[in-house]
Amino acid sequence: MLKILIVEDEKAIANLIKVNLSAQGYLCTLAYDGKRAADLIEQNCYDLILLDIMLPEIDGYELLAYVRPMGTPVIFITAMGTVEDKIKGLRLGADDYIVKPFQIGELIARVEAILRRTSKATTEYEIFGVSINTESRTVKKEGRSIDLTVKEFDLLIELIRNKNVALYRDRLYEKVWNEPFSGETRTLDSHIQRLRKKLDWDEHIKTVFRVGYRLEV
Numbered sequence: 001m002l003k004i005l006i007v008e009d010e011k012a013i014a015n016l017i018k019v020n021l022s023a024q025g026y027l028c029t030l031a032y033d034g035k036r037a038a039d040l041i042e043q044n045c046y047d048l049i050l051l052d053i054m055l056p057e058i059d060g061y062e063l064l065a066y067v068r069p070m071g072t073p074v075i076f077i078t079a080m081g082t083v084e085d086k087i088k089g090l091r092l093g094a095d096d097y098i099v100k101p102f103q104i105g106e107l108i109a110r111v112e113a114i115l116r117r118t119s120k121a122t123t124e125y126e127i128f129g130v131s132i133n134t135e136s137r138t139v140k141k142e143g144r145s146i147d148l149t150v151k152e153f154d155l156l157i158e159l160i161r162n163k164n165v166a167l168y169r170d171r172l173y174e175k176v177w178n179e180p181f182s183g184e185t186r187t188l189d190s191h192i193q194r195l196r197k198k199l200d201w202d203e204h205i206k207t208v209f210r211v212g213y214r215l216e217v
């Protein structure tokens with residue numbers, strides 16, 4: 001059973017998350033403040049930590065710095081939706097973040113995506129007749145090699161690892177380009193266009209109005 005630590009001082013939210021993730025079969029533990037969370041992290045081994053940023057005693061940024069060397073994946077849960085906060089979280093090494101208020105379904109999808117990619121290091125994917133190997137960084141469709149640029153490949157992997165999840169343009173850009181999103185969407189959009197064309201995935205890579213993109217599987 002995968003163990004998840006939920007660190008959140010708003011008890012109603014913490015309990016809501018716990019009820020829903022428990023229903024998905026995860027073993028959940030709650031901490032309502034940073035000090036308690038640090039104690040729990042010290043004494044237990046978690047597969048994932050959901051971490052609020054604004055917390056009593058020790059805040060989420062400090063906890064993240066403490067957790068980081070252990071390699072435990074962390075999803076930031078934050079009410080702060082500014083670009084700076086998101087970037088700071090990702091820079092500090094959070095694996096993902098979710099902004100309050102959020103749909104519980106979205107949270108579950110993100111939890112699953114993170115656990116999928118950390119619990120077993122998948123190196124090969126087979127989707128819609130396309131075989132992708134992340135070790136050799138090769139892509140083949142019906143036996144024929146498809147040449148992707150570095151960014152096109154990284155983008156493809158990001159879409160696959162988060163399949164069926166709507167990915168925000170800024171998040172996707174920051175993840176693949178590893179730099180702050182300036183608001184200029186052309187680079188990302190043109191890479192998506194080329195990916196669709198090269199793989200013949202017009203149907204599968206959906207544009208999500210006002211959000212970004214979703215690989216529908």
Ligand code: CA
Pocket residue numbers: 008009010052053054055
């Ligand atoms: Ca809080």
